[in-house]
Amino acid sequence: MMKRIHLIGIGGSGMSSIARVLLEQGLTVSGSDRTLSPLALNLRAAGAIVYEGHDPQHIEGVDMVVRSSAIADDNPEVAAALALGIPVLKRQDFMRDLTRERLCIAIAGSHGKTTTSTMMAWSLVQLGLDPGYILGGVSRNLANNAHAGSGELFVVEADEYDYMFLGLNPAVILLTNVEYDHPDCFPTAEKYQAAFSQFVHQLEPGGLLVTNADDHGAAAKRHDIPESARVVTYGLNGPADYSAIDWRVNAAGGYDFKISALQIHAPVAQVSLAVPGMHNVRNALGVLSALHALGFPVQQAADALSFYSGSSRRFEVIGEVAGITIIDDYAHHPSKISATLSAARVRYPRRRLVVVWQPHTYSRTQALESDFIRAFDDADLLVVTAIYAAREQARAYSAEQMVEKMKAPSVSYIPQIPDVVDFLLKTLQKGDVLIVLSAGDADQVCREVRTRLQERKGE
Structure with missing residues (x-):
């Protein structure tokens, strides 16, 4: 009988949800991730054993290991589990049982x-x-x-x-x-x-x-x-x-x-x-x-x-400071970006839409480049950051190459997040709507801009 299940990559959206179900079913749940996301920390508070980083010792006493798609075969915990004869399942195989x-x-x-x-x-x-x-x-x-x-x-x-x-x-x-x-x-x-x-x-x-x-x-x-x-x-x-x-x-x-x-x-x-x-x-x-x-x-x-209020990072209004509305959204595909900005244009018809986009993965950005170029028609001002590599190795291709093809004065390439924040603080005006589109880590722009605007307002 399974008593303890270990999830490698526990902080991701898919694995963290599996962990929560297992906890509610009364199982002992442990897991690890390279860094601890808010989802991972919430699981720790709910009773899961959550480790930061990967170590073979984390496998001791485990009956089964479930690995996310982002975990490579040479992960030390995967290798340790296989050496000990502990079953190691991919998420899709475990979902079948669940x-x-x-x-x-x-x-x-x-x-x-x-x-x-x-x-x-x-x-x-x-x-x-x-x-x-x-x-x-x-x-x-x-x-x-x-x-x-x-x-x-x-x-x-x-x-x-x-x-x-x-x-x-x-x-x-x-x-x-x-x-x-x-x-x-x-x-x-x-x-x-x-x-x-x-x-x-x-x-x-x-x-x-x-x-x-x-x-x-x-x-x-x-x-x-x-x-x-x-x-x-x-x-x-x-x-x-x-x-x-x-x-x-x-x-x-x-x-x-x-x-x-x-x-x-x-x-x-x-x-x-x-x-x-x-x-x-x-x-x-x-x-x-x-x-x-x-x-x-x-x-x-x-x-x-009629009472549905959405999910985190899906057109999520983070705050309104100094007449500026700040929205966090997970959109990272051309069609989804276009739909999100179209929705913003309908909801805020007479306001300037200032958009920050962090491209997600080199492969997607390069393969769908022409579609991305057309996806921002509803943006009044667009800032493009460096590509968030996620699970991929860096490539010679960069988002700057795509920005050059856009050939619009309203589009800026600012690769680093701190520089994006500084640019926004100089650029944003009362009445603007700031929309940050990111499936990576650029959502921090929303919080940082909100905090800095609040500090400025309090001066």
């Missing part, structure tokens, strides 16, 4: 997974259920990123990176979109598409695929599901089983809309979202379409979504 006895609702897609997963978990909780869930960010409504749950349902943010989602055999898949990403893992767009095709084919017999009819990549996956599975579509722009109609911007800067069901030729719910962006209309529409198709009271779930 969800085996539950009815798994997998939220997959290139963009919108965290928001959609959080909306689904929050809706089910508000419907009176106690689902398990593993999310890619901390939900502000649920105040965590994971929960073991006592009910049959288990919501999983199904990440395609390193083929993690192929460890799942879901009863329900909600597919938001399929657009090429992670070139370091999928060298071609064809391999990326093939991974999603394989994933939807792993639906349980009689399972349900809920797919975005507006996205060609997602809509095409309906042809890859098992024969016994069924398909439900949702969308804004064309024929679909569920459509968002009569949408309009509300006083909160979000959208009010109705959901129309093709099957009954009538609205099934009225929705009012406080979170901005048409992409969030689609996310909510996908969740409510799935719930209606599964037989849940959809208006009750829609009412719950």
